[in-house]
Structure formats: C-alpha cells, structure tokens
Amino acid sequence: MEHNTGHPASRVLAAARNDLALLKEQGESSSLTHWNVFTTVVKLFNKHLCPHDFVKALYLAWEVTYEKYELNLTALSTIRLYLVSDALECLARQGVRVLGPWKVAVKAVIGFLRYCESNILMKGGFFHSQSVKLWVLDVFCDANLCPDVNIRLDMLLIIHVWRCNYGVFRGVDVGERITAGLVQLYEYMNVTHHFIPEDRKFDLCRPSFRVLYSLNKKGHLTETFKKATQQIESLSVGPEARFVARMVELVSGGVVMTMERFQSKTLNAENTMEMLEMALVQLGELVFSKYNVETFCYRGLGKVACVAYIQVGKANFELLPALSSPEFASRCDFLRKTFDRISEVLFKSPKSKMLAQLLMADHKEELVKITGGDFIPQDLAQSSQVAKNCPERFLDGLTQTPMESPVLLRRSQVTVDETTLVYLLLQKAPQCPFTRTPLHYGSFCRIPKLHQEIHAWRTTGRLNVDHQEPSSSAGH
Numbered sequence: 001m002e003h004n005t006g007h008p009a010s011r012v013l014a015a016a017r018n019d020l021a022l023l024k025e026q027g028e029s030s031s032l033t034h035w036n037v038f039t040t041v042v043k044l045f046n047k048h049l050c051p052h053d054f055v056k057a058l059y060l061a062w063e064v065t066y067e068k069y070e071l072n073l074t075a076l077s078t079i080r081l082y083l084v085s086d087a088l089e090c091l092a093r094q095g096v097r098v099l100g101p102w103k104v105a106v107k108a109v110i111g112f113l114r115y116c117e118s119n120i121l122m123k124g125g126f127f128h129s130q131s132v133k134l135w136v137l138d139v140f141c142d143a144n145l146c147p148d149v150n151i152r153l154d155m156l157l158i159i160h161v162w163r164c165n166y167g168v169f170r171g172v173d174v175g176e177r178i179t180a181g182l183v184q185l186y187e188y189m190n191v192t193h194h195f196i197p198e199d200r201k202f203d204l205c206r207p208s209f210r211v212l213y214s215l216n217k218k219g220h221l222t223e224t225f226k227k228a229t230q231q232i233e234s235l236s237v238g239p240e241a242r243f244v245a246r247m248v249e250l251v252s253g254g255v256v257m258t259m260e261r262f263q264s265k266t267l268n269a270e271n272t273m274e275m276l277e278m279a280l281v282q283l284g285e286l287v288f289s290k291y292n293v294e295t296f297c298y299r300g301l302g303k304v305a306c307v308a309y310i311q312v313g314k315a316n317f318e319l320l321p322a323l324s325s326p327e328f329a330s331r332c333d334f335l336r337k338t339f340d341r342i343s344e345v346l347f348k349s350p351k352s353k354m355l356a357q358l359l360m361a362d363h364k365e366e367l368v369k370i371t372g373g374d375f376i377p378q379d380l381a382q383s384s385q386v387a388k389n390c391p392e393r394f395l396d397g398l399t400q401t402p403m404e405s406p407v408l409l410r411r412s413q414v415t416v417d418e419t420t421l422v423y424l425l426l427q428k429a430p431q432c433p434f435t436r437t438p439l440h441y442g443s444f445c446r447i448p449k450l451h452q453e454i455h456a457w458r459t460t461g462r463l464n465v466d467h468q469e470p471s472s473s474a475g476h
Contacts, residue, residue, distance in 0.1 A: 009044050009053040013060060016041050020064055034068040042083065045090040051101035058087055058108055077117040084112050085128065088158070092135035098146035106139075106146075110154045118206070128162065134172060141181040149188045152181070153204060160207035163214070175220035178211060183224060183243045187428060191253035196261065196275065205254060209278045212247065216285055216292075225295045232298045235407075235418070236441050237425040244295065245304045245426040248287060252308040255279045255315045262319060269323055273331055276315055280338050283312055288342045288352070297354040299405070300422020306359050309346070313339060313370035343371055358419070361401055394454050396420055398433055403454055406447045411435045415447065 019037045028034065041061040049057065061083055069075040087109050098106050128136075139146045140155040159178060189195070194204040215221050227240040258275040261267035267275075287296050287305050296305040316339050320332050347356050359367050390402040397414035405418040412434035421444060424430050430439040437443075 009047060009049055009057070012040065012044060013053065013056050016060055016064075020060070020067070023064075024067065034064050038064045042086050045086040047090075048094060049090060051105045054087070054090065054105045055108055058083070058105075058112070062112070073117060077115075080112050080116050084109055085132075087112075088132045088136070089129065092129070092131040095135070098139055098148065098151055103148060103151065106151060107154075110151070110157060113157045128158070133162070133174065137172070137174065137177045137181070141177060141184065143184075149185065153185055153188065153194065155181075156204055156207040156211055160210045175215055175218055176223075179215055179220050179224055182208075182211070182215075183239050186243050186246045186250075189246070189250060191250060191257055195250060195254045196257045196267070205275065205278065208250075209282050212282065213285055216289070221286075222291070225292055228301070229295050229298055232300060232422055235421065235425070235444070235446075237300075237422065237430075241301070242426055242428075245301055248283075248296075248301075248304045248308045251279050251282050252304075252311045255308075255311045259315050259319060262322075269325075269328065272319065273323060273328055276312075276319065276335055277331065279312055279315075280335055280342075283308055284338060284342050288345050290349075290351070293345070293349070293352045293355070297352060298422075299417070299419040300424075300426055302355050302358045303362070303419060303423045304426070305355060306363060309342070309359065310363050310366050310370070313343075314366065317370045343374075362399075391457070393450075394457065402458075404451075404458075406450045406454065407444050408447055409434065409439075409444050411437050411443060415450070418446075 016037050019032060019040075022032060023034060023037065038061055041057050041064065044053070044057045062080075065076065065079045065083070069079065091106070091109070096102050096106070136155050136158050140152050140159065143152075146152050162174075189204070189208065194208075196203065196205065212221075224240050225244060227238070228244040231238045231241040254275060258267060258272055258279075262269075262272040286292060287308065296302055316335055320335060324332050346352050346359070394402055396403050396417045396419075398416050398420050401417070403415070403417040406415050407418050407421045408415050409421075409432050412432055414434050421439075424433065424439055431437060432439055432443070
C-alpha cells in the first residue's frame with residue numbers, strides 16, 4: 001500500500017528532512033540546529049504512528065544525531081538510549097503486535113540497542129516506564145503477540161538492563177513473568193547464533209546470563225527448580241526440567257565454542273576471558289549454589305551438570321596458561337579460585353554427594369587431570385572401583401556402568417538406569433537409542449525387584465539369585 005504523504009507525521013518528517021539537508025549545506029544558525037531537528041522528530045513518538053512513519057522517524061532522528069556527534073561514541077550511545085526509550089513508549093502506548101511491517105520497526109529498535117556501549121546500555125533501564133516493561137514482557141511471553149522466536153529472545157536485551165528491579169505492578173509479578181518466558185524460549189537458544197555469534201553485537205550470552213543470575217538471586221527460579229525436581233522424580237519430564245537442563249547445556253556449549261574459537265584465533269583474549277568468567281559464575285550460582293545443587297543431584301540433570309563442570313574445568317586448565325599475561329593476571333586468579341571453590345562444594349558437601357559419585361563414574365580421568373585429585377575424598381575414589389566387580393545384569397545397557405534404579409525400555413527390552421533415561425527424556429525429541437522410536441511416559445517402566453537386588457548387592461556385596469519380572473506400571 002502506498003504511503004500517504006499528506007499525513008501530519010509524514011509532513012513533519014519531510015520538513016525535518018529538508019532542515020537536515022540545510023544543516024549539511026549551510027551549518028548551524030541561530031534559528032536551526034541539529035538539536036532542533038532531533039527534538040522535532042522525537043516528539044513524533046508521542047503521536048500514533050504507522051510502522052512506516054515510525055521507522056522513518058527512528059532513522060531520521062539517528063541521522064541527525066550521527067551528523068552532530070560522529071566522533072563521540074559515548075554521546076552516540078547515550079542518545080541511542082533516549083531514542084530507544086521514546087520509541088518503546090510509542091510501541092507500548094499503541095499496544096503494537098509484532099506482525100507484518102511492525103516486525104521491521106521492532107527489529108530497528110533492537111538494532112539501536114545492539115550498538116550501544118555496554119556500560120551506557122546498563123543505564124537504560126532507568127528510562128523504561130511500567131507501560132514499556134509490561135509491553136516488553138507481553139512480547140517476550142506471548143507467541144500470539146509476537147510469533148517470531150528470535151525477536152522474543154531479543155527482548156532480553158531490554159529486560160537485562162532493568163537490573164533486578166522487577167517488582168510487582170498492575171498485578172504482574174515481573175520476575176515470575178520473565179521466568180515463564182524463559183521456560184518457553186530457552187529451547188530455541190542456540191550457542192552458535194545467540195551465545196557466541198561471529199558478530200558480537202548479536203550476542204545474547206551476557207543479557208541471558210545477567211537475567212538468570214538476577215532471577216536466581218531474587219528467588220524467582222525456586223518454583224521452576226521445584227517443578228523440575230517433581231517431573232524427574234515421576235519420570236514425566238516437562239518444560240521446567242528441560243529448561244533447567246538447557247540452561248546448563250548452554251554453559252557447556254558456550255565454553256566449548258569459546259575454546260575452539262580462541263585456539264583458532266577467531267576470538268580475542270578479552271572476549272575469551274569474559275566468556276569464561278560468565279560461564280564460571282553461572283555454573284557456581286545456578287548449579288552448585290546451596291539452593292540449587294540438590295536439584296542437579298536428581299538423575300539425568302546430574303549428567304548435564306557433570307558435563308558442564310568438566311568443560312569449564314578443561315577450559316580453565318587449557319586456556320588460563322595462554323591468558324596469563326600481566327593484563328589478565330587478577331582475572332585468571334579469580335577464575336582459578338572460583339573453580340576451586342565450586343570443586344570444594346562439589347566434593348565436600350553432603351548435598352552434592354551423588355554428583356561427585358557420578359563424576360567419578362563417568363569422568364574420572366578428566367576429573368583427576370583438571371583438579372589434580374586435590375578435592376577427591378579417598379572413600380569416593382575407592383567407591384569408583386565398584387564397576388569392576390559388577391554383575392553384568394546390573395550394568396546399564398547403554399552406558400555399561402552399574403545401575404542404581406533400573407528401568408526397562410519396553411520397545412527394545414533393554415534395561416538402563418534412571419539417570420540414562422532422564423538424560424534421554426531431557427532432549428528436544430526424546431527417542432530410544434536402540435530402536436529410534438519416540439520415548440514417552442508409558443514406553444518404559446521401573447523394575448522394583450531388580451532395584452532391590454542391586455541395592456542389596458551394593459550394601460552387602462551378596463547376590464540374590466532369584467529371577468525377576470519387570471513391573472507393568474510406568475510410574476513408581
């Protein structure tokens with residue numbers, strides 16, 4: 001549809017464009033300055049705009065600003081924030097649905113945020129009204145309002161500058177709403193595209209880590225962790241359990257890619273150090289904190305946590321020597337001490353005993369290499385020998401490690417441990433590794449009698465020679 005140049009906003013934009021041309025030709029005068037043109041354009045955001053005029057106003061205001069402050073990056077970033085704030089107010093006031101031409105408009109606003117200096121960007125949350133925050137939350141959480149998953153994820157660029165100032169307004173608990181949006185969206189988060197993209201301007205690693213850190217500190221993740229635990233206990237894995245697992249998998253994947261890109265010299269030392277710092281803090285706060293570590297001791301989630309611990313440990317072990325320049329000395333020291341503190345919690349806290357045992361069973365050689373064996377208790381090292389004397393029928397059919405809680409996969413008739421089953425169920429499209437058929441509640445069952453035999457063997461060392469039949473129930 002052709003744009004109506006007779007609309008008042010269009011006439012203002014046309015006049016402002018002419019004024020900018022005069023400024024370029026004649027320079028500023030007492031009656032015409034860049035600031036005059038800028039404020040004239042920005043005032044349009046107080047009006048009801050069509051997407052076409054919205055985008056034209058946004059870019060014209062920026063063109064005027066750039067013309068004046070081209071060499072002052074701090075001034076440009078600050079003005080970007082004011083401009084984005086006014087643009088968001090316009091979108092919120094009009095209750096914009098991010099469809100059709102409005103997608104272009106919203107992407108333009110996000111683009112302005114991406115090119116702000118990070119220290120200036122973090123001040124931007126103070127400019128956002130309650131109306132803006134509610135609109136951003138609606139876009140973030142509601143697929144009907146915004147079907148584009150990437151735009152919804154990009155709302156994290158706005159949310160993370162609120163700096164934990166979530167609160168409750170108009171009956172909405174902002175922290176709970178953000179958590180609900182993350183549970184929906186985290187499965188779409190991709191390490192290559194969102195966490196460590198080639199162009200760091202498209203990096204969502206910092207915003208998502210900061211938001212998760214704030215939510216965890218304020219207790220907004222507690223209910224999600226509780227639901228994840230209940231789902232795993234019942235072998236009925238749902239979105240909360242998958243979110244908790246995905247949250248940690250992204251730490252692992254991000255660290256692996258960081259190592260690869262640093263070693264191939266496509267990621268510089270500063271960005272490598274920053275990524276390692278964020279991953280380590282995330283691991284410590286979200287997995288090995290006293291509030292959450294018990295959740296990761298549940299079967300399946302424990303495997304995910306162990307992989308993340310090993311990957312972060314390997315990155316420390318392999319990359320820190322290469323980063324140990326005087327410039328990074330204190331930061332390298334912070335990484336070493338933080339990892340040691342996590343290791344101490346892992347191997348000395350009764351709450352994380354299951355995780356420590358799982359690490360010894362699945363990652364013993366790597367564990368000894370990255371820790372030097374300093375934190376591994378003697379009794380735990382000796383308990384890892386149990387696999388050598390394990391009867392064959394007590395071994396997991398997939399991992400060939402001793403089981404604790406056996407489960408029968410009905411279609412393949414193979415027995416695996418609950419840890420293995422839950423790990424499979426946490427995948428995006430769970431399937432039996434032996435038959436490639438979908439795994440769902442009812443396609444497997446616990447084996448109580450075999451569980452009793454394994455328990456007796458582990459505690460007494462004696463075998464029960466009676467044969468057992470699998471339980472017909474899929475639950476407990």
